[in-house]
Amino acid sequence: xxxxxxxxxxxxxxxxxxxxxxVASKNPIRGALGLMVMIMxxxxxxxxxxxxxxxxxxxxxxxxxxxxLFLFVIMLLGPDATSATDMRGLAPRVLAGVLFAxxxxxxxxxxxxxxxxxxxxxxxxxxxxxxAFGRELFSTGIxxxxxxSALLMVSVIGAIAIARGKHGGLPGELKSADEIRASLAxxxxxxxxxx
Amino acid sequence: xxxxxxxxxxSGLLFTIGGTGFLVRRNVIFTxxxxxxxxxxxxxxxxAFNRAxxxxxxxxxxxxxxxxxxxxxxxxxxxxVLSLYRLKRTVRSDEADLLxx
Numbered sequence: 552x553x554x555x556x557x558x559x560x561x562x563x564x565x566x567x568x569x570x571x572x573x574v575a576s577k578n579p580i581r582g583a584l585g586l587m588v589m590i591m592x593x594x595x596x597x598x599x600x601x602x603x604x605x606x607x608x609x610x611x612x613x614x615x616x617x618x619x620l621f622l623f624v625i626m627l628l629g630p631d632a633t634s635a636t637d638m639r640g641l642a643p644r645v646l647a648g649v650l651f652a653x654x655x656x657x658x659x660x661x662x663x664x665x666x667x668x669x670x671x672x673x674x675x676x677x678x679x680x681x682x683a684f685g686r687e688l689f690s691t692g693i694x695x696x697x698x699x700s701a702l703l704m705v706s707v708i709g710a711i712a713i714a715r716g717k718h719g720g721l722p723g724e725l726k727s728a729d730e731i732r733a734s735l736a737x738x739x740x741x742x743x744x745x746x
Numbered sequence: 747x748x749x750x751x752x753x754x755x756x757s758g759l760l761f762t763i764g765g766t767g768f769l770v771r772r773n774v775i776f777t778x779x780x781x782x783x784x785x786x787x788x789x790x791x792x793x794a795f796n797r798a799x800x801x802x803x804x805x806x807x808x809x810x811x812x813x814x815x816x817x818x819x820x821x822x823x824x825x826x827v828l829s830l831y832r833l834k835r836t837v838r839s840d841e842a843d844l845l846x847x
Contacts (some may be wrong), residue, residue, distance in 0.1 A: 655762030
């Protein structure tokens with residue numbers, strides 16, 4: 552077992568522990584932190600695969616933005632983010648989960664069964680670096696790159712529109728149009744009385 | 747079994763963990779976290795395939811776009827969680843039944 556394999560198994564163990572913690576925790580904060588551990592392990596694995604730029608992007612975008620966004624929402628919801636344990640309808644969900652796990656296990660066994668020994672080609676030190684990656688991204692991938700900027704723009708505007716709500720009210724205020732009219736009329740009469 | 751296959755097995759394990767969590771959990775936040783785990787599993791496989799065929803960076807560019815798509819998906823998904831919480835005071839996906847009946 553050489554040093555690269557030791558590195559791989561350490562990172563893989565951390566990644567799997569993080570993923571299990573992310574999916575199976577009771578507390579959403581622990582889930583988000585498990586996701587963070589998994590993302591850092593995957594960034595280290597990218598380094599082992601010669602994808603230095605992607606490792607940096609993984610840390611900046613996932614650990615820096617996505618996990619923080621999860622933590623913001625969990626803290627905004629407060630204690631309500633932890634849903635109480637409820638056993639209703641547990642059997643079909645567990646059955647679906649077991650079926651998925653069995654299918655995934657079969658796929659993993661197939662990967663092991665059909666794996667062949669072939670040499671992994673050597674790569675230069677610039678493979679996966681900013682220079683080589685950027686050249687490919689801005690030549691063959693320029694159209695999807697520009698489209699992804701449009702995607703991010705649309706998704707941010709959509710997220711604001713969805714999270715803000717129709718009346719721009721505080722969270723928890725669900726009012727029909729009639730209720731809003733009634734409350735406005737009540738305010739008007741009370742201000743007339745005081746004025 | 748060579749080096750790349752270890753990465754593929756890890757990718758399969760991560761995808762299985764994420765998919766099982768997606769099916770079993772009912773808290774919408776954990777559902778979104780499971781989706782992120784599955785997307786990361788696919789990215790590991792793509793980068794590993796790119797390492798096996800390093801003539802170009804296609805796999806890494808694909809993984810880059812998937813990271814962008816995952817960020818957009820997380821923003822929209824968490825906005826929907828907030829919207830659901832405002833409407834129903836819950837984060838459980840089985841109580842989001844506005845289209846029922």
